[in-house]
Amino acid sequence: MKKYLLIIVCCLAAQLTPLLYRAVFNYNEYFIYPSFLSHTLLIVPIFILFHLKNRFTKTFLTFWILWLHLGELKILNYYSINPYYISMDEGCIIYNLFLIAMSIGMLLYDVNHTIPPITPEQAEKGRPLLNDLTWFEYPLLLFPLIWFIDFFRNVGYIPIFSGSDVTEKMYHINYGYVYNFGFFNCVSSLLLYDRFLKSSRKSEKIVWLSMTILAILITSIDSKRLFLLISIASIFFYEKIMAGKFTINLRSVGMVFGAAILYISLQNLRLGSSAASQFAREGLPMGVEFREYIRAVNEFKPGEIPGYDLTASTLANLINSAILNIAGINKIDLVMKDSAMTFMTLFDPDNIMGIRTGLISELYFAYDFYGLIIMLVFGYMVSYVAYAMLAAQMKSNMLLLIVIFSLLMLTAFGQSSVTAGSLCVLFYLHLVIRWARPTRYTNDEDSLDREGEPFDKHPMESPDLTYPVR
Incomplete structure (x- = not known):
C-alpha cells in the first residue's frame, strides 16, 4: 500500500511540474514549457521504477528521469538570458517515449532474475571477492601517474591551469599514445578507493583517499569531464555493492555534491578568464546537452542532418x-x-x-522511432550488467562491470562513439587481465557457484579473499 501511495505521489509531482515551471518562470510564451502530455508519459517509467527489484537499475532509471527535469530547467533558465525561439514539448515527448522503451527493457530482464542473497556475515564484513588481479593490480594503481607523466611530456602544460579558454584547442592537442587509454584511469580510481575501504589504520585511509582524489582529478586535466564523472559514479556503486546494501548516507550525498562541484569548477577552469562572461551567457551550468537536443528537434527531422551516420561511427x-x-x-x-x-x-x-546531445537524441535522428527497439534492448542490457555486478565473484569482473554500468548511465548526455571507444579499450584491459590472471583462477572460474554462495569452495581464511574494512 505504501509503495502505491509513493507511485501516485511521484506521478502527480511529474504531472504538475509544468505548472510549477509556469509559476516560477512566469514566461508568457506558451511554447517554452513542456506540456501535460509529455509529463503524463512519465507515469510508465515511474511505475516501472517502483517495480524493479535491483536498486542499481532503479538508480539508473532515476538518473535518466532527473536528467529530463534538469534539461528543462536549463532551457527555461537560458531563455531568460537569450530569448530565442525554442519549443520544448515535442522533444520532451520523444525523450519520454524512448525512456518508456528503456524502462520496459529493464523490467523484462528484472522480472526473470533474482538478486543474489547476502549472508549476515557478508552484510557485517562486506562482500568477499576473489582477487584475481594479483600482481597486475600494481600497474593499474600506478596508471594515473604514468598517464599524467606521458600527458605532460607531450603537451608541456596542464590545459585547465593555463588561465585561458582552452575549449577550442583541447580537441586539437597532440596528447601522445598513452592518452588513448585514459579510460583506464576510471578503473585505477576504483582500485585506489578499494584500498581506502580495506585500510584499517586512519593514516593509511588518508593516504589512499588522497591518491583516489588525485587520480580522479588527473582524469580531467585535459579539461574533459566525462571520465571524472564515470570515476565518481563507479566509486559510488562499488561502495554500495561491497557494503551489501544500497543505502544513501552522508558519504553518498558528499559524492553527488562533489561530482557537481567538480563539474562546474572544471567548466570555470576550462574557460579561464572568460568564465564570468560565459556563465552570464549560458546560465545554469548543466543541461546544455539536453538543450541542444531540443534545438535539433525544433529544426530537423530524422535523416535530415548532413553526414550523420550513427551505425558507421559507432562500429x-x-x-x-x-x-x-x-x-x-x-x-x-x-x-x-x-x-x-x-x-x-x-x-x-x-x-x-x-x-553532445545524448543517446536518445542519437537514436531518434538516426533511426526515427525504430530507435525505440534499440532503446528497449539497451534497457535490457543495462539490467543484465546491473545483475552481473551483484553476481561477480572475481574482483576484475566486478570492477569492469561497475565502470561499464557507470559509462552506460552517463550516455543520457553522452555520445555513442565515445561509449563504443571506451568499451573497446575496456575489452583490451579485460584481455590483459585474463592473460595475467594466475591459472588457478581460470581453472576454478567455471566451477564457482553463481547463485549466491560463491565462496563455499574457498575457505574464509584464504589470502585470495578480499574484504573492505568497514
Whole structure:
C-alpha cells in the first residue's frame, strides 16, 4: 500500500511540474514549457521504477528521469538570458517515449532474475571477492601517474591551469599514445578507493583517499569531464555493492555534491578568464546537452542532418583501426560521422568543438522511432550488467562491470562513439587481465557457484579473499 501511495505521489509531482515551471518562470510564451502530455508519459517509467527489484537499475532509471527535469530547467533558465525561439514539448515527448522503451527493457530482464542473497556475515564484513588481479593490480594503481607523466611530456602544460579558454584547442592537442587509454584511469580510481575501504589504520585511509582524489582529478586535466564523472559514479556503486546494501548516507550525498562541484569548477577552469562572461551567457551550468537536443528537434527531422551516420561511427570506434586499415577503411572518416561532429555546426557554423546531445537524441535522428527497439534492448542490457555486478565473484569482473554500468548511465548526455571507444579499450584491459590472471583462477572460474554462495569452495581464511574494512 505504501509503495502505491509513493507511485501516485511521484506521478502527480511529474504531472504538475509544468505548472510549477509556469509559476516560477512566469514566461508568457506558451511554447517554452513542456506540456501535460509529455509529463503524463512519465507515469510508465515511474511505475516501472517502483517495480524493479535491483536498486542499481532503479538508480539508473532515476538518473535518466532527473536528467529530463534538469534539461528543462536549463532551457527555461537560458531563455531568460537569450530569448530565442525554442519549443520544448515535442522533444520532451520523444525523450519520454524512448525512456518508456528503456524502462520496459529493464523490467523484462528484472522480472526473470533474482538478486543474489547476502549472508549476515557478508552484510557485517562486506562482500568477499576473489582477487584475481594479483600482481597486475600494481600497474593499474600506478596508471594515473604514468598517464599524467606521458600527458605532460607531450603537451608541456596542464590545459585547465593555463588561465585561458582552452575549449577550442583541447580537441586539437597532440596528447601522445598513452592518452588513448585514459579510460583506464576510471578503473585505477576504483582500485585506489578499494584500498581506502580495506585500510584499517586512519593514516593509511588518508593516504589512499588522497591518491583516489588525485587520480580522479588527473582524469580531467585535459579539461574533459566525462571520465571524472564515470570515476565518481563507479566509486559510488562499488561502495554500495561491497557494503551489501544500497543505502544513501552522508558519504553518498558528499559524492553527488562533489561530482557537481567538480563539474562546474572544471567548466570555470576550462574557460579561464572568460568564465564570468560565459556563465552570464549560458546560465545554469548543466543541461546544455539536453538543450541542444531540443534545438535539433525544433529544426530537423530524422535523416535530415548532413553526414550523420550513427551505425558507421559507432562500429568504427568498436573496431581496431588496424583491422579497418586492412579492409581499406579509414577509421577517422567514419568517426567524423558521429553526432558530436555532425551536430556541432547545426546552430553555429564556426563551432569546432563538437557537441553532445545524448543517446536518445542519437537514436531518434538516426533511426526515427525504430530507435525505440534499440532503446528497449539497451534497457535490457543495462539490467543484465546491473545483475552481473551483484553476481561477480572475481574482483576484475566486478570492477569492469561497475565502470561499464557507470559509462552506460552517463550516455543520457553522452555520445555513442565515445561509449563504443571506451568499451573497446575496456575489452583490451579485460584481455590483459585474463592473460595475467594466475591459472588457478581460470581453472576454478567455471566451477564457482553463481547463485549466491560463491565462496563455499574457498575457505574464509584464504589470502585470495578480499574484504573492505568497514
